[in-house]
Amino acid sequence: MAVQVLTVLAYKAGEPVTSSLLAASVNTNPVVIRRLLLVLQTAGFVETRKGASVGSRLRLPPQRIDLAQIYRAVETSEPFKLPQRNPKNPCAVGHCIQAALVQVFAATETALERELAKTSLAHILGLVEKSCGQNRKTPH
Amino acid sequence: MAVQVLTVLAYKAGEPVTSSLLAASVNTNPVVIRRLLLVLQTAGFVETRKGASVGSRLRLPPQRIDLAQIYRAVETSEPFKLPQRNPKNPCAVGHCIQAALVQVFAATETALERELAKTSLAHILGLVEKSCGQNRKTPH
DNA sequence: TTAAATGTAACCCGTATGGTTGCATATCGT
DNA sequence: ACGATATGCAACCATACGGGTTACATTTAA
Incomplete structure (x- = not known):
């Protein structure tokens, strides 16, 4: 809009x-x-x-x-947010994966903005x- | 998730x-x-x-x-959907812009999936x- | 001064996501 | 064969979010 x-x-x-x-x-x-x-x-x-x-x-x-500027100005909640799975369970891969996903999603986010910046x-x-x-x- | x-x-x-x-x-x-x-x-x-x-x-x-496959399998509503602004008003730039935005958003979508496919x-x-x-x- | 426009608050509504409970069904192990 | 176990599925609730609507105070050009 x-x-x-x-x-x-x-x-x-x-x-x-x-x-x-x-x-x-x-x-x-x-x-x-x-x-x-x-x-x-x-x-x-x-x-x-x-x-x-x-x-x-x-x-x-x-x-x-460009669209990236508009996107940054308007967008509130990041589309690639990890749902903030809280602590509470002491173990599981769940804990380690968060950091890995943050990296990947950050890369995706910048790639997205780079694409939007083209227009x-x-x-x-x-x-x-x-x-x-x-x-x-x-x-x- | x-x-x-x-x-x-x-x-x-x-x-x-x-x-x-x-x-x-x-x-x-x-x-x-x-x-x-x-x-x-x-x-x-x-x-x-x-x-x-x-x-x-x-x-x-x-x-x-890869993440693009998972994304396509899981994601239901496209993040880059135009809000379906209905007819009703006979004029305005609004009508012509829809087609233009569809193109741009489609390009963005493919760029996004291409990025996700890397991981x-x-x-x-x-x-x-x-x-x-x-x-x-x-x-x- | 008056009409016209914005700024802002307070609601409502539809949608989507995730959580919860409950139960029928299928299947493995003994 | 039977019971324990896990899935499939339905129904319902809670929450968040975007957008719409109404109402009103404020500002400003004419």
């Missing part, structure tokens, strides 16, 4: 967009968008002003935003504009 | 292990283990016999099992035995 919102913002190329409009584009609730925008603000991706007839806009050019927001925007084949400023 | 169970089975090197013992090693419930074993059975990784003093054992050598169960077993530094057959 974050990618979708940022793509719309990139599509608007710096013009402020209200959360209601973003919500309509993603087909969800404005509040959900605002929650997401707060995260994107602290990550430095967007700038939001309060008040009438304003909204949010990109702070960085789409070329300088920039500008790239996605290009795909959208090409496949959609529409003129700017008119998202209809 | 699946990796952990399979590692223990590999550790036992073909000897049948009961779900209760596996549960103790992973510190969880035997039923949970059995549910997982059913998946691993249909995936062809393990073989389970019912009855007294038996259990499950590996059907393949640990070298021929075999035998490799993990090696890490465990080295870091744990214990003799076989006696996980306590």
Whole structure:
């Protein structure tokens, strides 16, 4: 969802967009968008002003935003977390395996981010504009 | 968890292990283990016999099992699924972006599996035995 | 000053994962 | 043959998480 919102913002190329409009584009609730925008603000991706007839806009050019950055900003719980199997049983391979899995999963995580880093927001925007084949400023 | 169970089975090197013992090693419930074993059975990784003093054992050598296979067997919901934003609104970038994101996420998924395929169960077993530094057959 | 927008809190809901109990069934060992 | 043992399976509960919804105070441009 974050990618979708940022793509719309990139599509608007710096013009402020209200959360209601973003919500309509993603087909969800404005509040959900605002929650997401707060995260994107602290990550430095967007700038939001309060008040009438304003909204949010990109702070960085789409070329300088890639999916890995968005992933790190948005993702809370690591998909490769080991379920924190507690102590309690004194033995078993279970104890030793944790450390091994941490290594492997960390490697996987970095590989994942390296892959995501290959795709920039500008790239996605290009795909959208090409496949959609529409003129700017008119998202209809 | 699946990796952990399979590692223990590999550790036992073909000897049948009961779900209760596996549960103790992973510190969880035997039923949970059995549910997982059913998946691993249909995936062809393990073989389970019912009855007294038996259990499950590996059907393949640990070298021929890698994390990508386990991932595909166990994982149900794709981590990179787009939330199925329905039609309902006639316009917006939202419609065009779906196709673009599908491409990008599919590429990410394959990259992830390619990374997971690098690590075999035998490799993990090696890490465990080295870091744990214990003799076989006696996980306590 | 007023309309419009954000920030934020408080809920609800659907889904997924894992845990728990209980019981029928199959099978090994004696 | 029989009892001990372990799986298969169903039902239910607890928890966490993402997302949706409503409501309200606050800020700001026009």
